[in-house]
Amino acid sequence: xxxxxxxxxxxxxxxxxxxxxxxxxxxxxxxxxxxxxxxxxxxxxxxxxxxxxxxxxxxxxxxxxxxxxxxxxxxxxxxxxxxxxxxxxxxxxxxxxxxxxxxxxxxxxxxxxxxxxxxxxxxxxxxxxxxxxxxxxxxxxxxxxxxxxxxxxxxxxxxxxxxxxxxxxxxxxxxxxxxxxxxxxxxxxxxxxxxxxxxxxxxxxxxxxxxxxxxxxxxxxxxxxxxxxxxxxxxxxxxxxxxxxxxxxxxxxxxxxxxxxxxxxxxxxxxxxxxxxxxxxxxxxxxxxxxxxxxxxxxxxxxxxxxxxxxxx
Amino acid sequence: xxxxxxxxxxxxxxxxxxxxxxxxxxxxxxxxxxxxxxxxxxxxxxxxxxxxxxxxxxxxxxxxxxxxxxxxxxxxxxxxxxxxxxxxxxxxxxxxxxxxxxxxxxxxxxxxxxxxxxxxxxxxxxxxxxxxxxxxxxxxxxxxxxxxxxxxxxxxxxxxxxxxxxxxxxxxxxxxxxxxxxxxxxxxxxxxxxxxxxxxxxxxxxxxxxxxxxxxxxxxxxxxxxxxxxxxxxxxxxxxxxxxxxxxxxxxxxxxxxxxxxxxxxxxxxxxxxxxxxxxxxxxxxxxxxxxxxxxxxxxxxxxxxxxxxxxxxxxxxxxxxxxxxxxxxxxxxxxxxxxxxxxxxxxxxxxxxxxxxxxxxxxxxxxxxxxxxxxxxxxxxxxxxxxxxxxxxxxxxxxxxxxxxxxxxxxxxxxxxxxxxxxxxxxxxxxxxxxxxxxxxxxxxxxxxxxxxxxxxxxxxxxxxxxxxxxxxxxxxxxxxxxxxxxxxxxxxxxxxxxxxxxxxxxxxxxxxxxxxxxxxxxxxxxxxxxxxxxxxxxxxxxxxxxxxxxxxxxxxxxxxxxxxxxxxxxxxxxxxxxxxxxxxxxxxxxxxxxxxxxx
Numbered sequence: 001x002x003x004x005x006x007x008x009x010x011x012x013x014x015x016x017x018x019x020x021x022x023x024x025x026x027x028x029x030x031x032x033x034x035x036x037x038x039x040x041x042x043x044x045x046x047x048x049x050x051x052x053x054x055x056x057x058x059x060x061x062x063x064x065x066x067x068x069x070x071x072x073x074x075x076x077x078x079x080x081x082x083x084x085x086x087x088x089x090x091x092x093x094x095x096x097x098x099x100x101x102x103x104x105x106x107x108x109x110x111x112x113x114x115x116x117x118x119x120x121x122x123x124x125x126x127x128x129x130x131x132x133x134x135x136x137x138x139x140x141x142x143x144x145x146x147x148x149x150x151x152x153x154x155x156x157x158x159x160x161x162x163x164x165x166x167x168x169x170x171x172x173x174x175x176x177x178x179x180x181x182x183x184x185x186x187x188x189x190x191x192x193x194x195x196x197x198x199x200x201x202x203x204x205x206x207x208x209x210x211x212x213x214x215x216x217x218x219x220x221x222x223x224x225x226x227x228x229x230x231x232x233x234x235x236x237x238x239x240x241x242x243x244x245x246x247x248x249x250x251x252x253x254x255x256x257x258x259x260x261x262x263x264x265x266x267x268x269x270x271x272x273x274x275x276x277x278x279x280x281x282x283x284x285x286x287x288x289x290x291x292x293x294x295x296x297x298x299x300x301x302x303x304x305x306x307x308x309x310x311x312x313x
Numbered sequence: 314x315x316x317x318x319x320x321x322x323x324x325x326x327x328x329x330x331x332x333x334x335x336x337x338x339x340x341x342x343x344x345x346x347x348x349x350x351x352x353x354x355x356x357x358x359x360x361x362x363x364x365x366x367x368x369x370x371x372x373x374x375x376x377x378x379x380x381x382x383x384x385x386x387x388x389x390x391x392x393x394x395x396x397x398x399x400x401x402x403x404x405x406x407x408x409x410x411x412x413x414x415x416x417x418x419x420x421x422x423x424x425x426x427x428x429x430x431x432x433x434x435x436x437x438x439x440x441x442x443x444x445x446x447x448x449x450x451x452x453x454x455x456x457x458x459x460x461x462x463x464x465x466x467x468x469x470x471x472x473x474x475x476x477x478x479x480x481x482x483x484x485x486x487x488x489x490x491x492x493x494x495x496x497x498x499x500x501x502x503x504x505x506x507x508x509x510x511x512x513x514x515x516x517x518x519x520x521x522x523x524x525x526x527x528x529x530x531x532x533x534x535x536x537x538x539x540x541x542x543x544x545x546x547x548x549x550x551x552x553x554x555x556x557x558x559x560x561x562x563x564x565x566x567x568x569x570x571x572x573x574x575x576x577x578x579x580x581x582x583x584x585x586x587x588x589x590x591x592x593x594x595x596x597x598x599x600x601x602x603x604x605x606x607x608x609x610x611x612x613x614x615x616x617x618x619x620x621x622x623x624x625x626x627x628x629x630x631x632x633x634x635x636x637x638x639x640x641x642x643x644x645x646x647x648x649x650x651x652x653x654x655x656x657x658x659x660x661x662x663x664x665x666x667x668x669x670x671x672x673x674x675x676x677x678x679x680x681x682x683x684x685x686x687x688x689x690x691x692x693x694x695x696x697x698x699x700x701x702x703x704x705x706x707x708x709x710x711x712x713x714x715x716x717x718x719x720x721x722x723x724x725x726x727x728x729x730x731x732x733x734x735x736x737x738x739x740x741x742x743x744x745x746x747x748x749x750x751x752x753x754x755x756x757x758x759x760x761x762x763x764x765x766x767x768x769x770x771x772x773x774x775x776x777x778x779x780x781x782x783x784x785x786x787x788x789x790x791x792x793x794x795x796x797x798x799x800x801x802x803x804x805x806x807x808x809x810x811x812x813x814x815x816x817x818x819x820x821x822x823x824x825x826x827x828x829x830x831x832x833x834x835x836x837x838x839x840x841x842x843x844x845x846x847x848x849x850x851x852x853x854x855x856x857x858x859x860x861x862x863x864x865x866x867x868x869x870x871x872x873x874x875x876x877x878x879x880x881x882x883x884x885x886x887x888x889x890x891x892x893x894x895x896x897x898x899x900x901x902x903x904x905x906x907x908x909x910x911x912x913x914x
Contacts, residue, residue: 140535276462284455289450
């Protein structure tokens with residue numbers, strides 16, 4: 001198991017390094033006259049040249065990459081070209097907001113998708129049809145569209161002030177809960193549809209296994225067979241798709257945050273993107289990739305926990 | 314020269330027929346028809362936007378902002394006084410074109426690389442797998458935001474890059490599908506008969522991946538539409554081109570002044586995506602239907618029960634002095650068919666098992682012997698049911714018992730030994746916990762007592778290190794050990810009757826005899842009755858007291874093992890006996906023809 005963790009961890013580090021390297025070269029090679037872009041069209045050529053000198057833009061990309069990498073290894077991702085705020089500070093202060101929404105969505109999704117998927121697999125009939133309808137809706141309707149309608153209903157028609165904006169949970173837990181409820185619902189529908197389908201399939205597969213009959217033959221109650229044994233065996237595929245959804249939700253949150261005026265990673269990415277603030281953009285790429293590595297690793301560990309074959313090999 | 318007819322690849326290939334059949338069936342599927350009609354209207358609107366739009370989509374009239382629908386502006390005007398209807402038509406054109414660009418690029422790159430990786434493998438396979446994992450390490454929108462910071466707001470560049478990201482989905486799909494077919498016999502046959510790679514790919518492999526790829530296309534279009542709308546909504550796309558996302562963003566900024574503004578772009582996105590999703594679903598349904606054999610035409614045939622009227626050859630009436638432990642009378646088992654009829658697999662079976670007796674139920678596969686055994690436990694596979702007859706056990710008719718009462722019988726009174734030891738243990742739990750759980754449930758034992766008993770049982774069934782096995786997971790023990798564990802489970806709750814379904818068939822020959830010995834000694838020790846299902850006369854001769862021969866859902870001959878073996882009277886039983894290799898008359902030793910004996914290499 002320790003070897004397994006170390007291998008996965010090393011894989012994650014290699015992946016992170018590859019993503020950062022590719023992103024750096026694409027961004028810095030692809031960028032045009034950055035200094036001009038920062039200072040605007042009215043700035044004189046001298047000030048533009050000076051700015052370029054200050055930012056080290058005249059050095060070759062390779063040496064800039066070397067510098068960035070050695071700093072990054074020491075936890076320094078540079079500073080914003082526009083606000084001079086350190087990149088790590090700018091991102092961590094907002095990542096927490098985004099993560100609280102994404103994690104809330106993942107938890108809600110896991111619970112509802114399990115209930116929907118298990119009952120559809122077990123009883124079929126109208127429960128199964130309901131799941132199919134939810135799946136189609138969840139697949140077809142983008143999360144931010146649902147978010148817009150939630151804002152329209154709650155903020156405009158019902159006039160609830162809490163419908164948009166964000167309250168940190170260190171300030172007020174109930175306030176935080178109110179401010180994240182609608183974003184979480186908006187993001188959950190799509191994820192729920194995908195995960196519930198997977199749960200349904202995995203439960204159906206597990207129910208067909210021989211050992212289910214043997215357990216029944218031992219007088220174990222149907223609920224116990226389903227919720228203890230079948231679900232445990234079905235959780236592998238379900239967890240795998242949940243991890244995939246986690247990554248997708250990080251992206252979905254970017255747009256949904258704008259709808260609810262939440263100061264998360266979405267806001268800063270949009271600003272940095274439009275301004276061409278490359279240190280911040282690099283920081284977002286690295287942070288997100290690191291987060292994905294961590295998520296995948298935790299899911300692998302969870303998979304090991306539910307599947308002894310993984311754990312013991 | 315020998316005349317060898319070359320194998321025609323056409324004959325070898327039994328490729329699934331998707332194609333014109335599928336199109337024809339889709340035309341009969343109402344969902345497919347309605348959704349494709351909807352999509353067609355949307356596409357026509359996009360194509361003929363220049364003719365249909367009453368205004369220039371970018372022409373703003375600041376005198377007429379945020380107007381409601383009128384005869385001048387069918388859908389009103391937006392915050393900049395632009396005609397919403399005209400804008401919507403052009404937005405549909407550009408949004409669909411952008412989504413198609415992303416999807417098309419993704420399909421071409423993904424399917425091609427998937428075919429290469431799947432069919433030829435080698436370094437390209439591992440390289441492409443690595444690239445896919447790299448792309449999946451970042452949410453698409455983050456990549457596009459990063460790209461946007463250097464390439465600017467161009468819709469086409471953005472969607473082309475998104476196409477590259479989406480291609481991983483097609484790659485994985487095609488790769489997996491090709492891996493599945495690559496080693497199929499018909500592909501091998503085509504390869505052996507000298508068909509070129511290119512022909513094999515186009516003829517056999519493309520036909521397999523075609524349908525899943527088309528379904529994937531509808532999903533990818535939806536994804537591309539959603540992502541593009543999201544970017545437009547964030548205001549990151551070129552303002553001079555009207556898009557659904559851009560319209561949504563504009564309307565959202567004016568949400569408090571005009572809450573209706575978001576309706577039109579939102580509806581258009583919603584309808585388009587729903588139509589695509591439902592069309593994809595209908596397509597999947599039709600593809601899956603063509604893959605499964607056609608079921609009988611639907612009708613309303615009443616379930617009719619047919620009892621076999623062929624008499625059973627009875628060697629010796631059952632011993633009337635000894636009480637029946639289990640008595641099956643006129644058992645009929647059937648599976649309900651879609652047309653309302655009943656597919657009978659057991660047609661009137663009578664069996665009695667006495668206390669302390671091993672009753673062998675023998676027959677070839679499909680004779681209904683296992684179905685009969687499962688009926689006793691009421692654990693028939695999905696769709697199967699006892700249609701007629703009684704199953705008397707200890708004064709109760711199991712055939713009519715409620716499910717909760719039946720649960721009290723299972724395990725505690727009647728237990729079960731399955732055929733495949735490895736697939737009958739839950740792989741996620743330790744062997745110990747699977748032994749302890751039923752004892753605690755059925756006998757109300759404490760955890761410690763159940764554990765002690767489980768260790769005793771493991772020892773009793775001949776497991777060398779019970780403590781270790783108790784802690785082990787099923788994949789850590791051998792098949793023979795697993796079968797001993799299952800036997801321990803079957804005797805753990807002191808059942809009076811054990812249903813053993815071919816308990817030795819899946820085991821190595823050397824282990825089979827040990828397991829039979831174990832069963833026999835346990836049966837004597839505990840004085841339980843066993844209904845033993847088998848297809849092997851050797852097993853019957855070895856441990857059974859009584860035997861019933863089953864064919865086509867009925868018992869053809871029954872009697873004590875000695876009497877029946879000595880004098881089989883039914884034709885079918887006789888044929889079973891004659892099929893056994895006659896070991897008494899061993900063939901003489903092989904004598905090599907003169908001249909070749911010494912030449913052995």
